[in-house]
Amino acid sequence: xxxxxxxxxxxxxxxxxxxxxxxxxxxxxxxxxxxxxxxxxxxxxxxxxxxxxxxxxxxxxxxxxxxxxxxxxxxxxxxxxxxxxxxxxxxxxxxxxxxxxxxxxxxxxxxxxxxxxxxxxxxxxxxxxxxxxxxxxxxxxxxxxxxxxxxxxxxxxxxxxxxxxxxxxxxxxxxxxxxxxxxxxxxxxxxxxxxxxxxxxxxxxxxxxxxxxxxxxxxxxxxxxxxxxxxxxxxxxxxxxxxxxxxxxxxxxxxxxxxxxxxxxxxxxxxxxxxxxxxxxxxxxxxxxxxxxxxxxxxxxxxxxxxxxxxxxxxxxxxxxxxxxxxxxxxxxxxxxxxxxxxxxxxxxxxxxxxxxxxxxxxxxxxxxxxxxxxxxxxxxxxxxxxxxxxxxxxxxxxxxxxxxxxxxxxxxxxxxxxxxxxxxxxxxxxxxxxxxxxxxxxxxxxxxxxxxxxxxxxxxxxxxxxxxxxxxxxxxxxxxxxxxxxxxxxxxxxxxxxxxxxxxxxxxxxxxxxxxxxxxxxxxxxxxxxxxxxxxxxxxxxxxxxxxxxxxxxxxxxxxxxxxxxxxxxxxxxxxxxxxxxxxxxxxxxxxxxxxxxxxxxxxxxxxxxxxxxxxxx
Amino acid sequence: xxxxxxxxxxxxxxxxxxxxxxxxxxxxxxxxxxxxxxxxxxxxxxxxxxxxxxxxxxxxxxxxxxxxxxxxxxxxxxxxxxxxxxxxxxxxxxxxxxxxxxxxxxxxxxxxxxxxxxxxxxxxxxxxxxxxxxxxxxxxxxxxxxxxxxxxxxxxxxxxxxxxxxxxxxxxxxxxxxxxxxxxxxxxxxxxxxxxxxxxxxxxxxxxxxxxxxxxxxxxxxxxxxxxxxxxxxxxxxxxxxxxxxxxxxxxxxxxxxxxxxxxxxxxxxxxxxxxxxxxxxxxxxxxxxxxxxxxxxxxxxxxxx
Numbered sequence: 001x002x003x004x005x006x007x008x009x010x011x012x013x014x015x016x017x018x019x020x021x022x023x024x025x026x027x028x029x030x031x032x033x034x035x036x037x038x039x040x041x042x043x044x045x046x047x048x049x050x051x052x053x054x055x056x057x058x059x060x061x062x063x064x065x066x067x068x069x070x071x072x073x074x075x076x077x078x079x080x081x082x083x084x085x086x087x088x089x090x091x092x093x094x095x096x097x098x099x100x101x102x103x104x105x106x107x108x109x110x111x112x113x114x115x116x117x118x119x120x121x122x123x124x125x126x127x128x129x130x131x132x133x134x135x136x137x138x139x140x141x142x143x144x145x146x147x148x149x150x151x152x153x154x155x156x157x158x159x160x161x162x163x164x165x166x167x168x169x170x171x172x173x174x175x176x177x178x179x180x181x182x183x184x185x186x187x188x189x190x191x192x193x194x195x196x197x198x199x200x201x202x203x204x205x206x207x208x209x210x211x212x213x214x215x216x217x218x219x220x221x222x223x224x225x226x227x228x229x230x231x232x233x234x235x236x237x238x239x240x241x242x243x244x245x246x247x248x249x250x251x252x253x254x255x256x257x258x259x260x261x262x263x264x265x266x267x268x269x270x271x272x273x274x275x276x277x278x279x280x281x282x283x284x285x286x287x288x289x290x291x292x293x294x295x296x297x298x299x300x301x302x303x304x305x306x307x308x309x310x311x312x313x314x315x316x317x318x319x320x321x322x323x324x325x326x327x328x329x330x331x332x333x334x335x336x337x338x339x340x341x342x343x344x345x346x347x348x349x350x351x352x353x354x355x356x357x358x359x360x361x362x363x364x365x366x367x368x369x370x371x372x373x374x375x376x377x378x379x380x381x382x383x384x385x386x387x388x389x390x391x392x393x394x395x396x397x398x399x400x401x402x403x404x405x406x407x408x409x410x411x412x413x414x415x416x417x418x419x420x421x422x423x424x425x426x427x428x429x430x431x432x433x434x435x436x437x438x439x440x441x442x443x444x445x446x447x448x449x450x451x452x453x454x455x456x457x458x459x460x461x462x463x464x465x466x467x468x469x470x471x472x473x474x475x476x477x478x479x480x481x482x483x484x485x486x487x488x489x490x491x492x493x494x495x496x497x498x499x500x501x502x503x504x505x506x507x508x509x510x511x512x513x514x515x516x517x518x519x520x521x522x523x524x525x526x527x528x529x530x531x532x533x534x535x536x537x538x539x540x541x542x543x544x545x546x547x548x549x550x551x552x553x554x555x556x557x558x559x560x561x562x563x564x565x566x567x568x569x570x571x572x573x574x575x576x577x578x579x580x581x582x583x584x585x586x587x588x589x590x591x592x593x594x595x596x597x598x599x600x601x602x603x604x605x606x607x608x609x610x611x612x613x614x615x616x617x618x619x
Numbered sequence: 620x621x622x623x624x625x626x627x628x629x630x631x632x633x634x635x636x637x638x639x640x641x642x643x644x645x646x647x648x649x650x651x652x653x654x655x656x657x658x659x660x661x662x663x664x665x666x667x668x669x670x671x672x673x674x675x676x677x678x679x680x681x682x683x684x685x686x687x688x689x690x691x692x693x694x695x696x697x698x699x700x701x702x703x704x705x706x707x708x709x710x711x712x713x714x715x716x717x718x719x720x721x722x723x724x725x726x727x728x729x730x731x732x733x734x735x736x737x738x739x740x741x742x743x744x745x746x747x748x749x750x751x752x753x754x755x756x757x758x759x760x761x762x763x764x765x766x767x768x769x770x771x772x773x774x775x776x777x778x779x780x781x782x783x784x785x786x787x788x789x790x791x792x793x794x795x796x797x798x799x800x801x802x803x804x805x806x807x808x809x810x811x812x813x814x815x816x817x818x819x820x821x822x823x824x825x826x827x828x829x830x831x832x833x834x835x836x837x838x839x840x841x842x843x844x845x846x847x848x849x850x851x852x853x854x855x856x857x858x859x860x861x862x863x864x865x866x867x868x869x870x871x872x873x874x875x876x877x878x879x880x881x882x883x884x885x886x887x888x889x890x891x892x893x894x895x896x897x898x899x900x901x902x903x904x905x906x907x908x909x910x911x912x913x914x915x916x917x918x919x920x921x922x923x924x925x
Contacts, residue, residue, distance in 0.1 A: 067884070075749065107748070193721065193742070441746035449672070450740035450884075457882030465876040469869050476620045476865065508884055509816060512877060516820070516892075519870040520827075526869075527831065530862040556834040559775055560827040566771060567764045567823035571816060574760035576753075579816045586820070619620045 018497025024060035065507030070448035206345025214283030217336035225271035318395035347372025351429035353422035373409030381405035458511035484525035491596035507581030517589025524597035648797020660811025665750030685731020700883035787907035821895025
């Protein structure tokens with residue numbers, strides 16, 4: 001057993017790992033290349049044929065930052081100040097004055113507005129119960145409940161934004177909470193500013209809508225099915241979906257015409273193949289998340305739209321249905337709704353998720369104001385045993401059955417799978433009562449053409465810089481330089497591999513980081529090669545010089561890279577978006593370059609001198 | 620191939636001359652900053668910034684007239700890379716006569732350049748609160764990195780080396796700032812987030828170079844225990860000279876490539892790093908090592924006097 005065998009294995013394993021992580025990026029690129037020359041029907045057919053592959057590779061590839069692919073980045077802030085102002089009752093001059101001071105104070109500090117408010121009250125020796133809670137409550141209790149409200153408002157704001165972005169249908173949106181009261185939304189490829197503003201800032205619309213009668217809904221869906229079957233648009237993947245359906249239920253699919261094989265079923269019932277209906281839950285259709293776009297396209301067709309009655313709408317569930325979804329396959333529900341809303345959410349005054357004291361099951365209670373209560377009593381009285389959907393911004397969060405007439409405005413909603421689901425419903429119902437006021441405080445958009453220019457100049461400068469460096473190294477250090485160049489190539493492959501594994505985003509400063517990594521990687525080898533030359537000059541054998549060179553250079557390489565790494569960490573902490581991308585590539589680059597420049601070159605030198613007894617020329 | 624044979628240059632004896640040179644450059648930078656002020660970018664100023672590309676060259680004067688006609692006065696207008704690309708910046712994100720400034724700017728350009736269509740390359744709107752926060756964070760980030768790095772050096776080497784590191788890093792930041800301020804105008808060298816990233820990176824690469832020399836001094840100190848520090852330093856710097864030139868030469872070359880071919884967005888970033896590569900190399904010898912030497916000589920003088 002030679003002593004370099006295990007080291008060589010480590011090198012091969014890391015290359016294989018990097019290749020494994022990079023493959024989706026390559027595949028994504030080549031699929032894009034295949035689509036590019038296709039138009040209209042052809043490209044659509046290609047997309048449907050390769051849908052799964054495309055989606056899979058897209059989620060695993062190295063993502064391009066907004067500055068490279070174009071798109072919009074918006075930072076929203078939930079206005080806590082406005083919220084606590086809205087929550088107060090009996091507002092008088094003193095209160096207005098205090099709010100003004102708190103507003104001033106928030107400009108210079110990061111402390112929570114609620115805490116600032118409390119201090120102002122204490123300064124003036126006014127009890128908070130004058131404006132909040134009930135008279136008997138002490139400040140601690142009111143403070144806690146206000147902080148709680150503020151926290152919930154942010155969750156609500158985030159949920160509203162997420163829901164809307166989901167409905168808007170942007171590919172790969174990113175929604176993140178930033179600090180205490182901010183939400184960052186990144187929308188790649190979107191540039192319509194007015195639309196986005198509307199999307200993110202408009203008041204959330206909560207509605208209660210009746211579900212259509214299941215029989216009517218089934219009739220309409222059958223009609224759609226017939227239209228699709230007769231127009232002869234059968235796509236090749238439908239049979240596959242039908243097969244998976246068949247596999248999960250029974251081997252054959254039972255239909256009124258008798259039992260059909262999956263292929264026959266897909267041909268005869270193109271709509272029911274993707275939108276599955278079940279006896280157990282009449283009136284709903286289940287659509288696998290992969291098929292959602294397909295069904296959306298079907299419902300958008302002119303002839304299909306004509307088949308849907310004027311007062312009816314198909315509306316999606318906001319989240320995948322818990323009952324039928326599993327970890328790898330998620331199903332959304334398509335509900336047939338009556339178009340006009342019975343009631344809008346403005347009448348909801350409060351909502352709360354709890355566990356039912358009798359049964360221990362999660363429930364949500366909802367209160368309405370007096371106008372709402374009256375309407376609600378009429379609506380529920382007239383629709384006993386029918387279902388009413390709770391719709392926020394055109395997505396359904398729940399569709400409970402009305403058990404009895406609800407008078408007095410106090411309703412109780414049951415049937416949630418778990419407490420999380422109940423909490424989500426609470427958030428949704430409150431969105432009608434207490435809209436979380438969000439403001440856009442930062443908005444950046446990059447047009448796609450600037451992104452393309454940036455990629456082009458980024459790639460051009462990378463290629464030139466790499467070529468110059470590689471040639472210089474060979475020129476100056478001969479064989480030693482060539483080995484260093486091999487290390488540079490390894491370093492780049494590892495860097496990209498790690499980026500892909502982290503599913504990191506490559507930004508324009510990130511490309512600069514890649515180029516700088518090149519320089520760092522070269523530096524390590526310059527240090528080593530210079531040392532080897534020095535040692536060799538003292539008369540040591542080549543083998544001894546190499547060993548000593550690596551040993552002596554190591555502390556310098558380690559310390560100098562670690563200090564650069566420190567500035568990388570700080571950069572990552574401080575920066576936003578593109579700058580973080582730079583910091584991340586720089587840090588990963590330092591690690592991969594140390595591995596490539598120190599470990600891999602050593603293995604190569606060892607093999608060259610031991611296995612092939614070569615005389616290595618260090619120039 | 621070797622650029623340097625065994626050298627024995629006496630670097631340290633000429634250090635006082637270089638203190639003066641460094642001070643002069645930094646002074647020139649301060650004067651330039653006092654006269655020109657900081658050319659802060661949209662990130663730190665807040666406001667609305669639009670970068671548009673016209674299909675034909677658009678004179679800046681015409682752009683100004685068109686915008687003034689649309690009711691946007693006092694906008695900053697300058698060429699961005701070429702005479703077809705124009706950067707327009709208004710100090711506010713608010714609305715002008717009920718229309719958002721961004722839309723107002725677009726309308727104004729559309730009306731003023733009817734036969735010269737344009738498209739928007741980039742649009743940023745930064746609220747005043749964010750601008751102030753980013754400004755504060757940037758200063759914190761630079762200070763934090765200086766302190767963290769110096770602490771690391773002080774722990775890994777000796778306290779004096781940590782002091783040498785922080786002074787030389789501060790020197791590099793100030794010299795680069797001086798060049799950025801002086802050359803702004805010929806090039807678009809606004810201080811924005813990318814520029815701050817460049818400053819933090821040059822701090823990283825500069826310390827990288829310093830640590831390599833410190834490491835050599837540390838090593839030689841163990842071998843030549845009785846050699847005076849001045850000679851040790853000269854010896855170490857000479858031994859590392861080849862590496863210093865090869866590494867920093869290739870970094871310089873790489874940065875020059877980004878500066879020339881990297882496009883307008885990266886220009887300021889690459890410029891600051893290029894200056895940083897030069898001053899970082901220089902400051903290793905004449906600031907970081909020199910300070911360590913001065914401090915050592917001072918403590919020695921004290922012990923002699925006592």
